[in-house]
Amino acid sequence: MEHSCKTLFAARLSEAMSLRKASQSDVAEMAGVTKASVSLWIYGRTLAKKETAAKLAAALKVSELWLLGCDIPMREGGRDPRRRANGTGSVSKLPGDRKNPFVARVSAKAADGKGSAQRSIGSFATCDDALDAIQSYIDSHVEAKGGKATFCEVYAQWARDKLPELGESSRKTLKAAYKHCAGLHGMEYSRIRETHMQACVDGCGLGHSTQAAIKILFGHLDRYVSKLGMGWEAFSHYVSVPAPEEPSATDAFADAQADRIWELACEPWADSVLALMYSGWRTTELLNLKASDVDLALGVMRGGLKTRAGKNRIVPIHSKIRAMVERRCADASGGYVFGDGGMRCPAHKYYDHWRGVMHLAGIEGLTPRSCRVTLRSRMDRAGANKVCIDRIMGHKSRDVGESVYTVKTIDDLREAIEMVTW
Numbered sequence: 475m476e477h478s479c480k481t482l483f484a485a486r487l488s489e490a491m492s493l494r495k496a497s498q499s500d501v502a503e504m505a506g507v508t509k510a511s512v513s514l515w516i517y518g519r520t521l522a523k524k525e526t527a528a529k530l531a532a533a534l535k536v537s538e539l540w541l542l543g544c545d546i547p548m549r550e551g552g553r554d555p556r557r558r559a560n561g562t563g564s565v566s567k568l569p570g571d572r573k574n575p576f577v578a579r580v581s582a583k584a585a586d587g588k589g590s591a592q593r594s595i596g597s598f599a600t601c602d603d604a605l606d607a608i609q610s611y612i613d614s615h616v617e618a619k620g621g622k623a624t625f626c627e628v629y630a631q632w633a634r635d636k637l638p639e640l641g642e643s644s645r646k647t648l649k650a651a652y653k654h655c656a657g658l659h660g661m662e663y664s665r666i667r668e669t670h671m672q673a674c675v676d677g678c679g680l681g682h683s684t685q686a687a688i689k690i691l692f693g694h695l696d697r698y699v700s701k702l703g704m705g706w707e708a709f710s711h712y713v714s715v716p717a718p719e720e721p722s723a724t725d726a727f728a729d730a731q732a733d734r735i736w737e738l739a740c741e742p743w744a745d746s747v748l749a750l751m752y753s754g755w756r757t758t759e760l761l762n763l764k765a766s767d768v769d770l771a772l773g774v775m776r777g778g779l780k781t782r783a784g785k786n787r788i789v790p791i792h793s794k795i796r797a798m799v800e801r802r803c804a805d806a807s808g809g810y811v812f813g814d815g816g817m818r819c820p821a822h823k824y825y826d827h828w829r830g831v832m833h834l835a836g837i838e839g840l841t842p843r844s845c846r847v848t849l850r851s852r853m854d855r856a857g858a859n860k861v862c863i864d865r866i867m868g869h870k871s872r873d874v875g876e877s878v879y880t881v882k883t884i885d886d887l888r889e890a891i892e893m894v895t896w
Contacts, residue, residue: 484516726847
C-alpha cells in the first residue's frame with residue numbers, strides 16, 4: 475500500500491512539474507528541501523510529508539489531495555487545466571522531450587463551412603502559457619466566443635478590421651451611430667433582434683440622417699459576423715427609418731432676412747453665413763475649407779463631402795463675397811479659411827457662432843442648411859442651368875445625359891451662380 479502511494483505521488487509530482495516546466499532544483503527551492511530529496515520522490519523511494527506536500531501543491535498550482543493520490547481533479551474545485559469547456563479551445567501535450575510541448579488549439583469554422591474544427595495557434599513551454607494564449611485569442615476574436623460575444627465586442631473587432639477601409643466622413647458617422655446604441659453594448663449579439671435595433675433607431679431622438687446611420691451600422695455588423703461564420707440570423711434589414719422631411723419654402727432666407735445679414739456683415743462670423751448663402755457649401759464643407767483650396771486667380775473654391783457628386787467639386791466665388799473670402803484667406807493662420815483661433819472650428823462650436831448671428835439679426839427657425847436651400851431656390855428662380863445648379867450644390871443629376879454626357883466649364887458655373895443678385 476505504501477509502495478503504491480509513493481508510486482502515485484511520484485507520477486503526479488512528475489506530471490505537475492512537466493506542466494509547469496519545473497526542474498528538480500525548482501521543486502527543491504519551492505519545498506525548502508534538498509535536490510536529493512526531490513530525486514527520491516520522483517523515483518518513488520520516499521513520500522513527502524504533509525506540510526511539504528502542501529507547499530509543493532501551492533507552488534505547482536495543483537490540489538494537495540490530488541498530489542497525494544486522491545481521485546479528484548488536478549486543481550482545487552476544478553478540472554484538469556488542459557480540459558476546457560466545449561468550444562473554448564484545448565491544450566494537448568506532445569510526446570518526447572520538446573522545448574515547447576504544449577499545443578494550444580481554438581475552435582474554428584470547418585473547411586467545408588459546416589460545423590467546427592480546431593486549429594493550432596502555437597506551441598508553448600508550459601500549460602499555463604498555452605492557456606493564456608487561448609484566452610488572449612478568445613478575448614480578441616469574437617468568433618472564438620461563440621454566442622457569448624457582446625455587441626460591444628463585435629463592434630470593437632469590426633472597427634479594428636473594417637472601419638479603416640471606409641472614408642473619414644463614414645468613419646465619424648458610424649462611430650457617432652455606435653454611441654446611440656448604448657442600450658445594446660452589453661447584450662450578447664446572438665440575442666439581439668429587430669425590436670432591439672428598431673428601439674435604438676426610434677429612441678435616438680435625432681433626425682433622419684442619424685437614424686439612417688444607426689441602421690447602416692447594424693448592416694455592417696450583421697455582414698461582418700456572417701463572414702466570420704457565426705451563423706446568426708441578420709435582422710438589420712428589417713429595421714425601418716422614417717423618410718426625411720421634405721424641405722419647405724420656409725427653410726429659405728426671405729429677402730428682408732438676407733438684407734439683415736448683410737447689414738451685420740462686419741460682425742464676427744456673419745461673413746460665414748453669407749459665404750454659405752452664396753456658395754452652397756454644407757456646414758462641414760465650409761469648416762474644412764483651407765486657404766490652399768481657394769484659387770483666387772481662377773476665382774474658385776474646391777472641396778466637398780458626403781457623395782461622389784459632392785466630393786472635390788468646384789464652386790465659383792460669387793462676386794459679392796469675394797472680398798470676404800480674400801480677407802479670410804489672408805488671415806488663415808491655421809490654414810482653415812473659416813478657422814477659429816488658428817484651428818479648424820468644430821461643428822458644435824460653429825453652431826454657437828451661427829446662433830449668435832441669428833440672434834443679432836432677429837431671425838428664428840433657420841439653420842445653416844437654410845443657406846443651401848436659399849441658394850438653390852434663387853438660382854432656379856433666376857433660370858440658371860439645372861446641370862450647373864447640381865454641380866455647384868454637389869447633387870447628382872437624375873438624368874444620365876445630364877450627369878454623364880453634359881460638360882460644364884468653370885465659366886458656365888460662374889454664370890449660373892452670378893445670376894443670384896440679391
